[in-house]
Amino acid sequence: xxxxxxxxxxxxxxxxxxxxxxxxxxxxxxxxxxxxxxxxxxxxxxxxxxxxxxxxxxxxxxxxxxxxxxxxxxxxxxxxxxxxxxxxxxxxxxxxxxxxxxxxxxxxxxxxxxxxxxxxxxxxxxxxxxxxxxxxxxxxxxxxxxxxxxxxxxxxxxxxxxxxxxxxxxxxxxxxxxxxxxxxxxxxxxxxxxxxxxx
Amino acid sequence: xxxxxxxxxxxxxxxxxxxxxxxxxxxxxxxxxxxxxxxxxxxxxxxxxxxxxxxxxxxxxxxxxxxxxxxxxxxxxxxxxxxxxxxxxxxxxxxxxxxxxxxxxxxxxxxxxxxxxxxxxxxxxxxxxxxxxxxxxxxxxxxxxxxxxxxxxxxxxxxxxxxxxxxxxxxxxxxxxxxxxxxxxxxxxxxxxxxxxxx
Numbered sequence: 001x002x003x004x005x006x007x008x009x010x011x012x013x014x015x016x017x018x019x020x021x022x023x024x025x026x027x028x029x030x031x032x033x034x035x036x037x038x039x040x041x042x043x044x045x046x047x048x049x050x051x052x053x054x055x056x057x058x059x060x061x062x063x064x065x066x067x068x069x070x071x072x073x074x075x076x077x078x079x080x081x082x083x084x085x086x087x088x089x090x091x092x093x094x095x096x097x098x099x100x101x102x103x104x105x106x107x108x109x110x111x112x113x114x115x116x117x118x119x120x121x122x123x124x125x126x127x128x129x130x131x132x133x134x135x136x137x138x139x140x141x142x143x144x145x146x147x148x149x150x151x152x153x154x155x156x157x158x159x160x161x162x163x164x165x166x167x168x169x170x171x172x173x174x175x176x177x178x179x180x181x182x183x184x185x186x187x188x189x190x191x192x193x194x195x196x197x198x199x
Numbered sequence: 200x201x202x203x204x205x206x207x208x209x210x211x212x213x214x215x216x217x218x219x220x221x222x223x224x225x226x227x228x229x230x231x232x233x234x235x236x237x238x239x240x241x242x243x244x245x246x247x248x249x250x251x252x253x254x255x256x257x258x259x260x261x262x263x264x265x266x267x268x269x270x271x272x273x274x275x276x277x278x279x280x281x282x283x284x285x286x287x288x289x290x291x292x293x294x295x296x297x298x299x300x301x302x303x304x305x306x307x308x309x310x311x312x313x314x315x316x317x318x319x320x321x322x323x324x325x326x327x328x329x330x331x332x333x334x335x336x337x338x339x340x341x342x343x344x345x346x347x348x349x350x351x352x353x354x355x356x357x358x359x360x361x362x363x364x365x366x367x368x369x370x371x372x373x374x375x376x377x378x379x380x381x382x383x384x385x386x387x388x389x390x391x392x393x394x395x396x397x398x
Contacts, residue, residue, distance in 0.1 A: 003294040004287065005264040007249040014246040017239060020224075030250070031288055032218045034262060035307070038251060041214060045247040047213040048240045050206040054233060063233060065204040088203065089230055095202040110232070138383045 008034065026131070052110060061106040061123045063088045078102045080137040084127060084156055086144065094142060102140075105130065107146050107152065122152070124159045131163045145172045145190070207233065258329070260305040260322045262287045270303060277301045279336040282328060283355055285343065293341060301339075304329065306351065321351070323358050330362045337365050344371045344389070 014028035033041040057069035081102030108121040143149035173191030214225035225274040245362030256268035279300030342348035
């Protein structure tokens with residue numbers, strides 16, 4: 001297989017360690033960068049270097065370049081509501097919805113016993129400490145409606161139970177724009193449970 | 200959408216310029232590198248830096264760190280047979296088959312009029328010059344059996360016609376292990392054309 005120069009093989013191997021990238025895709029990325037202007041490879045290398053300055057917010061554990069992060073530092077965002085998400089990507093998705101005006105807490109990877117991720121690996125103790133600090137009136141658990149997400153939501157609810165703060169969960173149901181006849185049974189039963197009175 | 204720190208957005212943008220990588224995949228790559236050990240991001244950056252030393256062989260146009268490339272410099276490989284491939288990836292695929300013992304010529308991107316790639320963009324003139332130099336007894340055109348590949352093969356055959364060197368083409372047909380009933384009509388008719396006498 002060693003038909004590429006060593007430096008190219010090394011780049012292919014490095015790309016191959018990205019999630020979901022196999023040998024063929026890694027080859028495609030490497031050869032694309034070799035065929036294109038060298039500026040593109042340099043820019044990617046520089047971006048990788050710059051990213052080492054990114055840290056996690058000591059309050060909410062989101063990715064940030066400044067501590068506290070812009071959301072935690074924003075006086076216009078309600079500090080009494082904490083939305084608990086599993087990853088920075090979930091936080092990004094919530095933010096792009098543009099309606100939530102409270103703060104966040106990133107667990108950074110949900111509970112996944114098969115992958116060896118237990119409660120001690122997630123930042124739930126930090127969340128409990130934040131809530132214990134006072135001033136929090138609601139914790140919204142925004143985990144994905146998957147087995148892992150459900151387990152994580154239960155864990156968060158248990159960890160916060162003795163603090164007397166209401167813990168709510170995102171409403172799960174039929175997504176906007178979806179066709180009812182193509183929805184799976186579990187989503188339909190969830191949407192039935194979370195039905196609301198029409199106004 | 201700007202909910203990631205600027206350095207993370209920059210990395211996402213850089214990944215997003217790779218072929219077939221959209222916003223979500225680029226986010227996944229960037230966040231994977233941020234979650235994992237920083238060694239991984241550094242290794243990718245270093246591999247990108249090292250790849251700038253890779254050049255193309257002045258004889259066959261394959262990617263190489265030394266000129267001539269190891270294949271052109273190998274005295275055990277038959278210099279009288281040239282296998283013409285479109286890209287270094289195609290050369291790599293041919294080499295991994297392990298049966299070809301001649302030399303190569305990489306056109307570096309086939310003919311694709313829709314993408315503005317004409318004969319002058321490919322290295323077919325260099326191939327013709329190589330053949331004109333003498334000592335070549337066969338040119339095997341190993342382009343993909345696609346519209347672009349066919350056009351490239353025709354172009355190569357035309358460019359070499361006045362040199363009086365036999366130009367052959369890879370046999371196209373049913374791939375080994377494939378189920379005949381799932382083969383498309385064109386592949387079947389090709390395999391019929393390239394039928395061989397059983398021994």
